[in-house]
Amino acid sequence: QKEVEQDPGPLSVPEGAIVSLNCTYSNSAFQYFMWYRQYSRKGPELLMYTYSSGNKEDGRFTAQVDKSSKYISLFIRDSQPSDSATYLCATPGLGGSYIPTFGRGTSLIVHP
């Protein structure tokens, strides 16, 4: 079992929809959680991160962590075709290892 699990999709939604992207993780020691966005034929780039439980909002994006259920979510409001990309959840390394763990990524398609 991978430490971070993510449904690969694809997830196809109409423009303007609210999108929910989800991950589960197995190690309760993880404290930080990150979302990377990867456009086609590009490298991933950090979209946002959040610490422990709770929400973090950045424009149309909200990251949410539920530590009790080991569940990580990314919500996108008013989705746009430019949001079409693969979204990868990740946790940083433990114990100062600086070796992050990535989910497989979810492909999102927002059609006009």
Place this chain on the structure above:
Amino acid sequence: DAGITQSPRHKVTETGTPVTLRCHQTENHRYMYWYRQDPGHGLRLIHYSYGVKDTDKGEVSDGYSVSRSKTEDFLLTLESATSSQTSVYFCAISEADLTSLTGELFFGEGSRLTVL
């Protein structure tokens, strides 16, 4: 944008030939990583480096070797390429110090390798 350059960006080679991919950074970051990305598997760590001449294996290191003789360069070598090593390879760098809580990775543009 973080200064990361991967070369070559595209390469087609034949089974059994050696291949070297190069990652060059201008950020003076301590950590460098090589990942491969395949459909259904996501990003998988091949090798990483935490300093000059300091490297360690990732989860899919068999068939790959690395070298880091300078802070700015991290080389990935396939000694004898196989078709299973057809993939997109990403280099990444990280500040990875005590002030970096998340250890954000900055990725290169990727190198697409096809082994026939």
